[in-house]
Amino acid sequence: MSQSPPASDAPAAMPFGAGRATMLLWQLALGIGVLLLWQGASGRLIDNFFISNPVDVGARLYRWIADGSIFAHVAATLYATGMGFVIGSVGGAILGVWLGVSPFASRLLNPYLNALNALPKVALAPLFVLWFGLGIESKIALAAVLVLFLVFLNTFAGVREVDQDLIDGARLMRATRTQVIFKVIIPSAMSWVFAGLKIAMPYALIGAVLGEMIAANRGLGYLVQFSGSQFDSAGVFAVLFVIALLAVGLNWLVEIVQGRMERWRIVSR
Amino acid sequence: MIRLENISKSFYKGTTAVDAVRDMNLTIERHEIVAVIGPSGCGKSTLLNMIAGLYAPTRGRVVYKNAPVSDVNTDVGYMTQKDNLLPWRSVRDNVAFPLELAGVPQAERARRADEVIRHVGLEGFEDRYPNELSGGMRKRACLGRMLLYGAETALLDEPFAALDAQLKLAMHDLMLRLVAENKQTVILVTHDLMEAVTLADRVLVCTRRPATIAMEQRIDLARPRDVLNVRFSNAFKEHYDALWERLRVEYQEERV
Numbered sequence: 001m002s003q004s005p006p007a008s009d010a011p012a013a014m015p016f017g018a019g020r021a022t023m024l025l026w027q028l029a030l031g032i033g034v035l036l037l038w039q040g041a042s043g044r045l046i047d048n049f050f051i052s053n054p055v056d057v058g059a060r061l062y063r064w065i066a067d068g069s070i071f072a073h074v075a076a077t078l079y080a081t082g083m084g085f086v087i088g089s090v091g092g093a094i095l096g097v098w099l100g101v102s103p104f105a106s107r108l109l110n111p112y113l114n115a116l117n118a119l120p121k122v123a124l125a126p127l128f129v130l131w132f133g134l135g136i137e138s139k140i141a142l143a144a145v146l147v148l149f150l151v152f153l154n155t156f157a158g159v160r161e162v163d164q165d166l167i168d169g170a171r172l173m174r175a176t177r178t179q180v181i182f183k184v185i186i187p188s189a190m191s192w193v194f195a196g197l198k199i200a201m202p203y204a205l206i207g208a209v210l211g212e213m214i215a216a217n218r219g220l221g222y223l224v225q226f227s228g229s230q231f232d233s234a235g236v237f238a239v240l241f242v243i244a245l246l247a248v249g250l251n252w253l254v255e256i257v258q259g260r261m262e263r264w265r266i267v268s269r
Numbered sequence: 270m271i272r273l274e275n276i277s278k279s280f281y282k283g284t285t286a287v288d289a290v291r292d293m294n295l296t297i298e299r300h301e302i303v304a305v306i307g308p309s310g311c312g313k314s315t316l317l318n319m320i321a322g323l324y325a326p327t328r329g330r331v332v333y334k335n336a337p338v339s340d341v342n343t344d345v346g347y348m349t350q351k352d353n354l355l356p357w358r359s360v361r362d363n364v365a366f367p368l369e370l371a372g373v374p375q376a377e378r379a380r381r382a383d384e385v386i387r388h389v390g391l392e393g394f395e396d397r398y399p400n401e402l403s404g405g406m407r408k409r410a411c412l413g414r415m416l417l418y419g420a421e422t423a424l425l426d427e428p429f430a431a432l433d434a435q436l437k438l439a440m441h442d443l444m445l446r447l448v449a450e451n452k453q454t455v456i457l458v459t460h461d462l463m464e465a466v467t468l469a470d471r472v473l474v475c476t477r478r479p480a481t482i483a484m485e486q487r488i489d490l491a492r493p494r495d496v497l498n499v500r501f502s503n504a505f506k507e508h509y510d511a512l513w514e515r516l517r518v519e520y521q522e523e524r525v
Contacts, residue, residue, distance in 0.1 A: 168323050169353040173367040173418050174343045183370070187357050 052234040060238040074242065076219040080136050080208035081250070084143020085201065092148040092200075093193055096155025100189070101181060106156075117153070121145045121207075125214050134215050143207030150200040151193065158192025159185055194258045201250050209243060220246075270454060271297040271320060271422070276329030277479075278315050288479035289315040290326075295473070295482065302448065302455040304465035306512070307475025308519050313458040316480065317424045320456065321347050346420030350427040352407040354399040360386065360410050361395040367418035381417060389413040389443060405436040409443070416447060422454040429464065441467055441496040449493065462516065466508050467496055474515050477522060484515045 035054045042053035064070035099106040125142055132138040162185050170184045212221025220239050227235030273295040279286040289312035297303050305313050318324045319331050322342035331338040354363045362369075365382035373381075386395055389409040399407055408428060415423060425444075429437045445468060448455055459465050465472045466488055474484040488508050490499060499505055 163353070165349060165351065165353045166355060168321075168341075169347065169349075170366075170370070171341045172321060172323075172343060172345065172347050173370055175370045179370055183366075184355065187355070190357070 048233075049231070050233060052237050056234040057237045057241065060234045061241065064238065070223075070242065073218060073220050073223050074246070076136065076216075077205075077208050077212065077221065077243075078246065080139035080211065080219065081143055081204045081246075083136075083140045084207055085147050085204035087140065088144035088147025088204065089151050089197055089200065091144065092151030092153075092196070093155050095148070096152045096193075097159055097181065097186060097189070099152075100156050100159025101185065113152075117149050121149070122210055125211060128211070129215050134217070136218075139208045139211030139216065139219065139221075142211040143204045146203040146207040147200040150203060151196040154192050154196025154199070155189060158189030158196075161192065162188045190261065194254075194261070198251070198254050198258065201254050202247055205243070205247055205250060270299045270334055271295075271456075272332040273316075273320075274329050274332060276319060276326040276331060278312070278319060278324065279327045290319075291479035291481055292329075293481055297454065297456065299454055300452055302457065302468055302470045304457045304459055304469035304472045305475060306459055306462060306465045306472060306516065307480060308477050309460055311475050311478045312480035313475055314426050317347070317426050317456065317458055320422075321345050321424055344420065345422045345424050346415035346418055347424045348408075348411050348415060348426065348428045350430050352399070352404075352411045354407060354410055354414075356399050359396050359398055360391060360402070363399065363410055364413045364417055366414060382413075385413045385417050386410075388416070389447075404431050405440065408432065408440055412440075412443065412447060416451065419451075420453065422456070423448065425455065425457045427459055428457075430459070430461070437464070438496055444468070445492075445494060445496065462509060462512055463500060466490075466505060466512065467494065467499055472508075472512055474512060474519070477519055483519070484512070486512055 038051070039054050042048050042051055048056075061070075099109065121142070124145060125138075128138040128141040132141055166184050166188065167180055170180050175183065208219070209221035209224075212219035213225045216222040220243050224236055224239040224243075227233075227239060273293050276290060276293050277288065278290040279288050281287070293316070305316065307313055315324065319326050320333070320338070320342065322331075322338045322340055325339075333342055333344065355366065358366070361379060361382045364385055365373075365378040368378045368381060383395060386392065389412050391406060391409050391413065394402065394406065399410070402410065411428070429440050432440060441464065447453075455468075457465070457468060469488055472486045472488060473482050474486075475481070476483045486508060490502070490504055490508075500509075
């Protein structure tokens with residue numbers, strides 16, 4: 001049996017084709033709709049104990065902001081994320097460039113790096129607590145290790161992808177090995193490094209929050225863990241909201257920096 | 270000045286050897302412009318790579334100014350079909366790249382680069398990036414860079430193949446002028462016979478892979494040559510026909 005598409009005599013008013021402003025309205029409407037549903041369902045369909053409700057969550061956020069208590073936690077998490085990201089990125093980039101330009105070292109270390117990469121890095125957390133204590137250092141270490149492998153893999157691939165003709169061209173113009181690395185290989189691999197940084201940014205936050213959940217007395221990870229252990233679902237949702245905001249903000253930051261640094265790539269689009 | 274002594278080059282695809290060049294002997298004099306022409310994929314580019322020291326010949330040796338080439342030959346400028354400008358650098362920074370490598374201070378670099386950029390007709394594009402330029406403009410930038418490097422020998426691997434006919438003529442004219450001004454030795458690989466006869470002092474015809482030299486023709490047209498009109502002279506036609514007669518054999522064998 002053949003089927004014809006449903007005929008319609010009214011022009012389709014599809015939101016997909018809508019302009020930016022209209023789409024923003026739709027997105028807002030969706031968000032408000034979900035919040036209303038949540039508020040409506042809470043206490044009626046599902047026990048308020050499990051899912052709390054938007055009004056309580058909002059009130060909790062307001063209280064934390066008003067008394068300033070949330071900011072110490074945000075600062076701790078941001079610090080661990082930022083430090084972990086910087087240390088991991090620098091380490092990963094250096095390792096990636098080094099192994100990328102030395103075939104001997106990369107072949108030597110290849111099986112070990114594969115094994116380390118396959119290892120769930122989160123499992124290292126107890127070790128870091130042992131080494132670095134309960135303070136912020138163990139959170140930085142966890143975030144840094146997660147970031148390091150992602151940035152390393154991307155940088156390594158980027159260095160391997162460098163156009164050999166560009167390298168040969170520079171060598172023919174009397175470039176030293178150091179000059180080839182710094183003036184051809186690294187700039188050329190930059191877009192790969194940035195792709196790695198972009199992927200790694202959320203993982204820095206994951207590392208910091210996870211570290212705080214395992215053992216800490218500060219930070220958003222600690223707060224979400226603490227709220228959960230108090231059966232305080234409004235508190236858990238409030239912290240999740242703050243973490244999501246941080247994640248969006250960090251991604252936005254990476255995109256801005258990338259835009260600045262890669263002018264020539266944006267032009268080619 | 271450049272001597273190829275009995276050189277052969279084989280590449281290995283797995284375990285089977287592919288001969289790209291076989292038993293080639295060739296001597297190129299200082300300030301000479303030599304064009305190498307032959308079917309595509311016959312190993313002409315391999316020849317240039319060996320002169321540049323990027324590949325070592327499997328047998329035989331390349332001698333450059335009485336010394337065997339054993340590493341990258343930094344006395345040559347190499348211009349490939351694919352222009353290898355650095356895409357993250359502006360035209361000025363690309364042209365000035367060899368000076369930067371040599372440690373020339375920033376201000377002098379910019380001044381000398383701008384001078385050369387004017388000379389190759391890229392004025393006003395100093396701050397553009399390679400992907401904002403047309404193919405012809407990128408070639409001009411490459412020529413400028415080679416000029417600033419001051420290479421005594423220019424290896425040109427089908428440098429103008431991707432350009433349209435008019436642009437090609439403009440580039441031929443520019444190239445001949447620059448080569449004469451800078452007294453360079455040139456080895457030009459091409460599959461355009463018109464280009465070869467227009468530019469060269471000597472044209473070599475290569476056989477199909479593995480490449481050997483099948484024919485050598487001295488082009489005794491007067492210099493400076495007018496690239497627009499030189500092709501209409503009888504002498505040009507004689508050279509062209511003689512070379513074409515030999516090239517046709519190669520192309521015919523290729524078709525079979």
